Amino acid sequence: MWITRLVASGATVAALALGPVTAAAADGTPSPSASEGTKAGPTEAGTSFRTAVEVGAGQRATAQASAGDYLYWSFAADAGQRPTVRARVSGGSGSRWQLDVYDGLRRRQSCVYGAAARTTESAAGDTELACTLRTVRAWAEPWANDPLPGTYYVRLTAVAPTKADLGVPVQTEVLVTAAEAGGAAAVDGTLAVPLVPGIAQEPPAGTGAEYRMAKLFSDEPADGWASGWWTDRWLWTAAGGVLAAVAGVFGYRLTRGTGRPSHLPPAA
Template sequence: MRVARTLTAGLLAAGALFTVSGAAVADAPAGTKGQNGDPTEAGTSFRTATAVKQDQKATADGTTGDYLYWQFPAGAGQRPTAKATVKLPEASARHGAATWQLDVFDGLRRRQACAEGEQTKRVSQQDATVTLSCTLRAVRPYAERWSNDPLPGAYYIRLTVADGPDQDMGLPVHAEVEATAEDAGGKYAEGGELGAPLHAGAVSEPEDGWNGSWWSDRWLWTVGGAVLGALAAIGGYTLTRRPRRA
């Protein structure tokens, strides 16, 4: 009996170990990459969102009705843009128009408003592709807790069809996604900064760091203002000084 109990306990422990391992694999971010190193899969939730770098193109095959997730980094002073192009199923296989949607969330999974771009688009049955984009407000180095301002850290892209014929759900689609960021300018270089990114996720730190580069166009205005002030002082002195007597 003791041998049987010991053997049973061992089998149960082994089963639990494999179950935990399987769950860990399921929760890990998708990481399949192509020959050029670009990701070729998308996650199916925030937890499994595929990590992409800025200016890196990612692709994924899925089905109509799936939720596809990616994550990318954005630092203070940057204005990030997420863009997605979806190759739709053959028109002969579809049964009507559909609405596709691209959403961007911050590290706390708060949906961020798009300052520019077309994040929702209605496509007809004859359309072959649909392109969506969302440009966020400038990422700030610091914000009040109650605000919803973008902060440094990982951002999540979610792509899905928001509305369409039930018969079309499950049809194959191919998606291409890219996240870019441009310098928003020195006017967003506020005092204070976060000690750490809001949520780093599985992404790597941006090239200029989470808190942005030390360089800002404010330096140009500061130096330019100082030079103009000095020239004005010299000019004023030259005009107002008294001429010397012979």
């Protein structure tokens, strides 16, 4: 009977420890219907890295442009997230559009899956692009090209447009989402600071109202940058330790028995 109670207690502790992890994983991964950009985003795009327009996760950014323009947006990605960037271009028949994503060091990040380059078939049709990055790591070797926490840049442009396509008006949409990878993507290391460019200060005195400094990035995750030592792996480790202890006690009692050997005299 005591063995049954001990096993039940261990299972209860494991369920309490693993329950929040499972719930967090279920809630942190947005469904396709929930990630279709119901929140209004910016209605313009930048023309370079320094003038990239900020867009938050779940916001749908729109911009009117012409074939041949370079359009830039920026977003924040934290450790343990797997960002996905989707873009839609309306107009520009025959143009081949390409979607590129760069990190805070302006290194181009490869796409795990998604069509990052497509050709518009007709003037009335839409060209849909997508790029899912690798999971953002909290720390990486200096020689590695792993995605790190901080600012990411999205560049949307037509690749080698013909003279007939240059200047053709197009309507663009960009949507950024981020799925939580959980403790499975945790690494033994932390980044000292996220890769976030400096924020422009107030214009110097005497420069006039026409002076404008580039605003590189001012947004960050709502709960702060999570790059640190804590991950939900600790919960899995604690639950595994409890189950190992229960299994060890159960095995010991099963092999050694609970009664006294028959050849020993009774206790006084």
